[in-house]
Amino acid sequence: MQPDSHEAGRLLSEYARVLAIEEGNYEDAQSAFAQALVIARREQDATLEMRTLTHACYVDSWYLQWQEARSRTAQAIELADQASDLRAEAQVRSYAGLVRILSGDFEGAHYHTQAALSVAERLRDRTWLIFAL
């Protein structure tokens, strides 16, 4: 596989999440996320870009990087219409709500959590329904 191929981008996005969460390697994970994002943007693959940003904000939350998580959830949500990936959308909107509630932004949290709930209902996904509720 070519290291900067479209397929490599998909693998890097998943690998970065595993690297950070399972291996505790935040720095190398960030570099893998960055590579995945470059590939996603070059390939104009909004789904890969959104999934990568969603994984990245999940990692940011575990590493207490709240500002970064906030910024990445906003970027990912902007891609939701183009990406048409309801699972990633439910996930990132749930994270967006959580990140905002932790920082005391009640209105923002309410807005994103309502949106997450609506997506999870369309998806009929119990995991994200519970998370949003």
Added chain:
Amino acid sequence: MGFRTLLEYEVGDFAAGETYLERLLEAMRLSSPGPTMEYLVPAIAIPLVNRNTGVGERSEAARSAAEDALSSGYVLPLGAQVARVGLALLAVERRDVEAATQQFSALQSTRGNMVMTTINGERVLGLLSHTMGNLDQAVAHFVDAQAFCRKAGFRPELAWTCCDYADTLKERDAEGDRAKAIALLDESLAISSELGMRPLMERVLSRREILKA
């Protein structure tokens, strides 16, 4: 399950709370020790439950869950923060100055945030400062916690903050502290009555009687 447990205890339905808490503990017992939600949730939920009941029940299970998570060697910063808040609340419960001092340094990352949506970081630091005997520092943290909760509209957490802040003022007993403490208890009582937080109402009423005596 953790949130449901806390909700039942907050409104004073201890029997329902106990049912959910037992399910949490069962999930923990069925899991391998480590920094997973099965361990982290009881580590923080049990000390919060104890603040509602006023009884240090299951504190050993909470301490063990937090220490198992922290000693695993692969705990991530959020997991460590949650486990440490659990240990911090246990230090407050036991009035353990050494343990409180240790957690105070480790928990500076909680400033300006909620921890797991369950407790405000500044309130944790205020409680630890009080336990350490640094009452002026405790007041500063409670002021920040109060401002955070007021701005965000987190009323249950504001009610608890007012009550804990009043405890610190009562102990400091500087000029104006007694009147301020009574005003804080009044605010805590107004919120807890409106929201049906019976254990907190009882806690506030007993403190108010002492202050007004």
